[in-house]
Amino acid sequence: MPLQFATRLQNVETSAIRELFKLLGKPGIISFAGGFPDSAMFDVAGLKEAANKALDEEPGGALQYGATEGYEPLRTQLAAFMRSKGVTDLEPSQLIVTTGSQQALDLLGKTMISPGDKVIVEGPTFPATIQCFRLYGADVQSAPIDAHGVDVEKLEQMIVEHKPKFVYLVPTFGNPSGALLSLERRKRVLELAVKHRCWWWKTTRTATCTSARRRPRASRP
Numbered sequence: 001m002p003l004q005f006a007t008r009l010q011n012v013e014t015s016a017i018r019e020l021f022k023l024l025g026k027p028g029i030i031s032f033a034g035g036f037p038d039s040a041m042f043d044v045a046g047l048k049e050a051a052n053k054a055l056d057e058e059p060g061g062a063l064q065y066g067a068t069e070g071y072e073p074l075r076t077q078l079a080a081f082m083r084s085k086g087v088t089d090l091e092p093s094q095l096i097v098t099t100g101s102q103q104a105l106d107l108l109g110k111t112m113i114s115p116g117d118k119v120i121v122e123g124p125t126f127p128a129t130i131q132c133f134r135l136y137g138a139d140v141q142s143a144p145i146d147a148h149g150v151d152v153e154k155l156e157q158m159i160v161e162h163k164p165k166f167v168y169l170v171p172t173f174g175n176p177s178g179a180l181l182s183l184e185r186r187k188r189v190l191e192l193a194v195k196h197r198c199w200w201w202k203t204t205r206t207a208t209c210t211s212a213r214r215r216p217r218a219s220r221p
């Protein structure tokens with residue numbers, strides 16, 4: 001009897017990234033498309049040392065189940081790091097450690113998107129994000145970009161037209177565009193977030209999602 005997959009999988013297409021990754025197994029192929037880092041860059045010695053240190057000093061903690069939100073000392077250090085970058089009102093309890101940006105994107109889709117919700121992304125954007133949001137039933141709309149990132153005037157028009165659940169941007173070295181959102185546009189994006197009381201999610205390859213506030217802080221209860 002054929003497997004009956006969940007209906008939400010019916011319109012899922014193959015992932016362009018997975019197709020690209022298949023090519024990487026072939027000898028002599030150096031991919032500039034699939035986002036594979038050079039394996040020669042991996043800090044094998046450093047990772048070995050860190051793993052050994054963790055297993056020597058805290059074997060139970062390193063191997064045991066832990067809090068779903070992530071390893072508490074890491075969350076504390078991450079909050080301190082972000083405070084050193086000027087994010088002053090952040091507590092470790094407001095952070096979740098994920099196994100990569102993709103898990104954070106999936107959590108975002110799972111918790112925020114209901115079937116039919118509009119989500120605005122940049123066009124082009126990271127293909128796995130679109131796939132993930134669609135899996136949760138999002139109606140994904142693309143805002144145009146140029147070398148300086150998203151076209152903020154068009155974006156505002158689209159926010160007014162679509163009233164999206166949230167806007168997803170990759171402001172620094174967008175994938176696949178390589179675009180860098182200019183300072184002027186970053187400020188405009190923040191203004192739009194406050195003006196339209198809209199959630200924003202920004203990712204980079206290594207960082208998890210962050211969000212601008214739905215309402216200006218002053219008007220929060």
Ligand SMILES: Cc1ncc(COP(=O)(O)O)c(C=O)c1O
Pocket residue numbers: 035099100101102103126170174175203204205206
């Ligand atoms: C913009 C963007 N988001 C998310 C990811 C997935 O990142 P991770 O490997 O941390 O899950 C990538 C990977 O290339 C990316 O470029």
